[in-house]
Amino acid sequence: MAAPLFAQDGALTLREAVAAALRDNRAVQGAEAGVRAADSRAGVARAGMLPKLNYSESATRSDNPVFVFSSLLTQHQFGPGNFNIGPLNRPGFLDDFQSSVTLDQPIYDGGQTRNAVKSAGLARQMAGEEERAARMQTIAAVARAYYGELLAAESLKTADQAVESAQADLTRAQAVRAAGMATDADVLSIRVHLAAMTEQRISRAADLDVARAALNDALGRPLDAAHRLTTALEPIESDGSDPAPLEKAAASDRPEARQARLAADLAGTQIDSARAALLPQVGFHGVFEADRQQFVERGGANWLGSIALRWNLFDGMADKARIAEAGQQAARAHANQERVDSAVRLEARQALAGLSAARQRIQVARAAVAEAEESLRITQNRYEAGMSNVTDLLRNETAALESRTRFLAAVHDQRVAAVMVELAAGRLTADSEVLR
Numbered sequence: 001m002a003a004p005l006f007a008q009d010g011a012l013t014l015r016e017a018v019a020a021a022l023r024d025n026r027a028v029q030g031a032e033a034g035v036r037a038a039d040s041r042a043g044v045a046r047a048g049m050l051p052k053l054n055y056s057e058s059a060t061r062s063d064n065p066v067f068v069f070s071s072l073l074t075q076h077q078f079g080p081g082n083f084n085i086g087p088l089n090r091p092g093f094l095d096d097f098q099s100s101v102t103l104d105q106p107i108y109d110g111g112q113t114r115n116a117v118k119s120a121g122l123a124r125q126m127a128g129e130e131e132r133a134a135r136m137q138t139i140a141a142v143a144r145a146y147y148g149e150l151l152a153a154e155s156l157k158t159a160d161q162a163v164e165s166a167q168a169d170l171t172r173a174q175a176v177r178a179a180g181m182a183t184d185a186d187v188l189s190i191r192v193h194l195a196a197m198t199e200q201r202i203s204r205a206a207d208l209d210v211a212r213a214a215l216n217d218a219l220g221r222p223l224d225a226a227h228r229l230t231t232a233l234e235p236i237e238s239d240g241s242d243p244a245p246l247e248k249a250a251a252s253d254r255p256e257a258r259q260a261r262l263a264a265d266l267a268g269t270q271i272d273s274a275r276a277a278l279l280p281q282v283g284f285h286g287v288f289e290a291d292r293q294q295f296v297e298r299g300g301a302n303w304l305g306s307i308a309l310r311w312n313l314f315d316g317m318a319d320k321a322r323i324a325e326a327g328q329q330a331a332r333a334h335a336n337q338e339r340v341d342s343a344v345r346l347e348a349r350q351a352l353a354g355l356s357a358a359r360q361r362i363q364v365a366r367a368a369v370a371e372a373e374e375s376l377r378i379t380q381n382r383y384e385a386g387m388s389n390v391t392d393l394l395r396n397e398t399a400a401l402e403s404r405t406r407f408l409a410a411v412h413d414q415r416v417a418a419v420m421v422e423l424a425a426g427r428l429t430a431d432s433e434v435l436r
Contacts, residue, residue, distance in 0.1 A: 014146050014231040014435050017219060021142045022430060024220035028138055031131035038120070038127035045120035048113035051105040059295075060096045065089060071096040074291040076300030097295050103286040107307070110279025115272045122266040126259050133255035136428045138218075143419040143435065145215040150233040151412040152204065152211035155405065159201035162401045165376075166194040169393060172384050181386035189390050193397065200401075235362050235411050236418060236434070243349045246425055250348035251341050253426030260333075260340040267330035274323040280311040344424070351417060351424040358414035365407035372396070372403040 022028055062068070068091040072078040075096065082088065106113065170190045176182040213223040251257050285306045292299025312319070376396040382388035419435070422428040 010227045011230050012227045013229075014143065015430065017146050017215070018139050018142050018430050018435060020219050020221075021138050022135060025134075025138045026220075027134045028131070031127075031134035035124070035127045035131050038124040042117070042120035042124050045113070045116040048106070048109075048116055051103055054102045056098075056100050056102075058098045060098070061093055063091055063093045065091055067096075068092075068094045071291060074289070074300060074302060075293055075298065077293060077298060095293055097292045097299070098289065100287060100289040103284075105284045107282040107284060109281045109283075110276035112273060112276045112281075115269050115276060119266055119269045119273070122262050122269065126262045126266070129255040129259045129262070133259075135430075136255065136423055136426075139428055139430060139432075139435075140419055140423045142215075142218045144416055145211070145218040146229065146231070147233065147412050147415050149208070149211040149215045150229055150231070151408055152208040153229070154233055154408045156201070156204040156208050158401065158404045158408065159197065159204040161404075162197040162397070163194070163201050165397060165400075166190065166197045169380070169383075169397065170194055172380065173390065176384060176386060179386075182390070186390040189394060193394050197401075231436075233408070233411055233415065235359075235414060238355055238359055238414070238418060243352050246348045246352050246421065247345040249425040249427065250344040254344045254424070255426060256340050257344050257426070260337040264330065264333040264337045267326070267333040271323065271326040271330055274319065274326045277312060277319045277322070280309055282307065282309050344426075348421075348424040351420040355414065355417035355421050358410055358417050361410035362407070362414060365403065365410045368403040369400075369407050372400040376400045 060067070060071075065088065069078075069082070069088070071094055072082060170187065173182055173187045173190045177184065177187055212227075216223050216225045216227070219225075285304075285308065287304040288301070289303070290299055290301040376399070379388055379393050379396045383390070383393045415434075419428065419432075422432050422434050428434075
C-alpha cells in the first residue's frame with residue numbers, strides 16, 4: 001500500500017508537499033500526456049518501415065458489358081456461349097462478390113521514413129524535456145508557496161511579540177507616570193504605538209491566511225484545507241560563489257537548453273526529409289483476389305505482384321523551395337539555441353547572485369537583531385528608571401521589529417534562492433537537498 005503523502009494530523013514537510021503537487025498538478029499531468037502522445041507518434045513513424053496489409057469485401061450487380069465480361073473471367077465462369085454477339089453486347093445482370101487482400105511494402109523511399117523516425121524520436125525527447133520542465137516549475141512553485149507561508153507565520157509571531165512588548169511598555173509607562181517620572185503624553189504615545197503594532201498584527205494574520213490558501217492552491221487542494229508545516233524556516237549552509245560551473249550546468253542540463261538543441265537537430269532532419277523528395281521511391285505491391293457469382297460458390301481466385309519505381313523529375317521547383325525553407329528554419333533554430341544558451345546562463349548567474357546576497361543579508365540581519373534587542377532591553381530598563389524618554393523607547397521598539405522582519409525576509413529569500421539555483425542549473429528534483 002502506498003504511504004500517505006502527509007500525516008493524519010495535517011503535518012506537512014516540504015518534500016511531502018512537493019510529492020503531493022507532482023501527483024496532482026495539472027501541468028505535470030498534461031506534460032505526461034504529451035510524452036505519451038509523442039511515443040505514439042514515434043510508433044506511427046516506425047510503422048512506415050513495415051508492410052501494409054489490407055482486406056476488402058464488395059458486392060456488385062451490373063449489366064455493363066465490360067463488367068460482365070471481365071467478372072466472368074475473374075470468376076472462372078467464362079464459357080463458349082459468352083462469345084455470342086447478342087449476350088456479349090447486351091448481357092443480363094451479373095453479381096460479383098469480391099474479396100481481396102493487398103500487401104504494400106516500401107523498398108526504398110530516399111530516406112524519408114528514416115528521417116520521419118528520427119524526427120519523431122527528437123520530438124519525443126523534446127516532450128520529455130517539456131515534462132521535466134513542468135515538474136521543475138511545479139517544485140519551485142510549491143517551494144515558494146511553502147516558504148511564503150512559513151514567512152507569513154513567522155512574521156505573525158514577530159507581530160505578536162511586538163504587540164506584547166508594546167503592552168508591557170504601556171504598563172511600564174503607567175507605572176512610571178504613577179511614580180511622577182512621566183507624563184500623560186508618554187502614555188498616549190505608547191498607546192498610539194500599541195495601536196500601530198496591533199494593526200500590523202492584523203495585516204500579518206491576513207497575509208498568513210492568503211499564504212496558506214496559496215500553498216493549498218499549489219498542492220491542488222481546497223483553499224481552506226488545514227495543514228501544519230513542519231519544515232523550519234532556518235538558514236541553510238550554501239557553498240560556492242563561482243558562476244562558471246553553474247552556468248555550464250545550466251547550458252547542459254536545463255530543459256529549455258536541451259529543447260533548443262533538439263529543435264536545431266530536428267530542423268536539420270527536416271532538411272534531409274526535404275532533400276529525400278528528390279530521390280526515387282521503390283515499392284512492392286501484391287494482391288490476392290477472389291471473385292464469386294454467389295457469396296460462397298461459383299468463383300475463382302487470382303493474384304498479382306508488382307514492383308514499381310516512382311521518381312519525381314520536376315514539380316515546378318516546389319521541392320527546391322521546401323529545401324530552402326527547411327534551411328531557413330534550421331538557421332532560425334540555431335539562432336534560438338544560442339539565444340536560449342545565453343538566457344539560461346544569465347538566469348543561473350542571477351540565481352547565484354541572489355543566493356549570495358541572501359546569505360550576506362542573513363549575517364548582517366542576525367547581528368542587527370541581537371543588537372536591536374539588547375538596545376531595546378537597555379532602553380526599557382532606563383525608561384523604567386526614569387533615565388530615558390519615550391521617544392528613545394519607541395524608536396528602539398520599532399528598530400527591533402524591523403530587524404526581526406529583515407532577518408526573516410533574508411532567511412526566506414535564501415531558501416527560495418537555493419531552490420532557484422537548482423532550478424536554474426536544471427537539476428531540481430523532488431529529492432533535491434535544498435528541499436530538506
